[in-house]
Amino acid sequence: xxxxxxxxxxxxxxxxxxxxxxxxxxxxxxxxxxxxxxxxxxxxxxxxxxxxxxxxxxxxxxxxxxxxxxxxxxxxxxxxxxxxxxxxxxxxxxxxxxxxxxxxxxxxxxxxxxxxxxxxxxxxxxxxxxxxxxxxxxxxxxxxxxxxxxxxxxxxxxxxxxxxxxxxxxxxxxxxxxxxxxxxxxxxxxxxxxxxxxxxxxxxxxxxxxxxxxxxxxxxxxxxxxxxxxxxxxxxxxxxxxxxxxxxxxxxxxxxxxxxxxxxxxxxxxxxxxxxxxxxxxxxxxxxxxxxx
Numbered sequence: 001x002x003x004x005x006x007x008x009x010x011x012x013x014x015x016x017x018x019x020x021x022x023x024x025x026x027x028x029x030x031x032x033x034x035x036x037x038x039x040x041x042x043x044x045x046x047x048x049x050x051x052x053x054x055x056x057x058x059x060x061x062x063x064x065x066x067x068x069x070x071x072x073x074x075x076x077x078x079x080x081x082x083x084x085x086x087x088x089x090x091x092x093x094x095x096x097x098x099x100x101x102x103x104x105x106x107x108x109x110x111x112x113x114x115x116x117x118x119x120x121x122x123x124x125x126x127x128x129x130x131x132x133x134x135x136x137x138x139x140x141x142x143x144x145x146x147x148x149x150x151x152x153x154x155x156x157x158x159x160x161x162x163x164x165x166x167x168x169x170x171x172x173x174x175x176x177x178x179x180x181x182x183x184x185x186x187x188x189x190x191x192x193x194x195x196x197x198x199x200x201x202x203x204x205x206x207x208x209x210x211x212x213x214x215x216x217x218x219x220x221x222x223x224x225x226x227x228x229x230x231x232x233x234x235x236x237x238x239x240x241x242x243x244x245x246x247x248x249x250x251x252x253x254x255x256x257x258x259x260x261x262x263x264x265x266x267x268x269x270x271x272x273x274x275x276x277x278x279x280x281x282x283x284x285x286x287x288x289x290x291x292x293x
Contacts, residue, residue: 001224001270002028004252005081008222008272009034012078016040016214018068018207021087023050029081030057038075042067042111046089067111069207071214080211082223084204084230086110086194088264094165097121098194100186103166108190108197121193125168126161130154140201140229141192148175149189165190191227201233208237212244215275220247222272231269244273 005025009015010032017026020039029037039054039061041047047063054061064071068082090096090110097107097120107113108121128136130150138146152175153162162168172186179185195201211221221244225231231251238244251269259266 001252001254001258001265001268004270005029005083005222005224006032008220008247009079009081012220014038014077015079015081016071016075016077016211017081017083018071018211019081019083019087020050020063021046021083022089023053025081025083026050026061027054027057030054030060034060034079036060036062038062038064038077040064040066040068040071042115043087043090044112046087049089067203067207069203069210071207071210075214076216077214078216078219080214080219080221082204082207082211082221082234084200084224085226097165098190100165100169100172100184100190103164106163106165106168108194110198118197118199121197122161122163124193124197125153126157136196137189137192139192140195141188141190142228143176143188143192145176151175195229201229204230204233205237208234209241212241212275217275219275220272221275222270224268224270225251226264226267226269231271234271238271238273241273243275245276247272247274 002025006028009029012034014036015029015034016038017029018040020026020041023039026037026039037060039050044065047065051063086098091098094102094104097104106120106122106125109115109118111118133153134146134150137143137149143149149172152171156162156171162171169186172189176185215221223234225234238246248271251271254265254268
């Protein structure tokens, strides 16, 4: 949702892109006239790739290797962007272990294999109790058949450890079955494990108030969420934060053209809010031109 992001944040002095990824949003913001973009990512590969892409902008772009809950308070900004979830770059690299569609090591750490303090999906799948697995898959994957999934995983790992993405996908598919023409049966389980491994919801809940603290008066925070758990966390925070006024009565959705071009964007929900001086929350229906609510 590059056009929508630029509609809310384009041309501002300093924007912090909390989820740099491959640098697509950062580049669009720099081209829109933003004087400076600080790109944050916990993935060293993303930092390297985006840094190369954005090198022509010189010191207008600054890369920070960190989780977005760790951004120093001294980085004041006129805008903060969160494009949540796993990046396309991470999904497409089989060795990162995020995708149920291609074989790869069962990893899923957003910061890479060397990320300190983060256990891999391999560890979680093979060491968590059946009860804990069921809880994770139900809460973070919203999978109604979570107990079946957990039981199937427990049976499979009792024979030998589950070590690859395709092994896990087969186990899950065997537990829940395949519906012709429907989404992959392992989709919700993989989402749940990824969220648990990276503590994504805890990171988001911790970083949203921190982002508001970074804003100058009139500064904006923009979030793009791809599933209900992320969006619910954002929605509740924006409603409860007295320093912000909403700029989107309803979440902004991708245009039909973008949804057709990028199927992953179909579930995206963009929300935006602005810091106000008096702390009052005054909802408005302001939205960027061309945005589809």
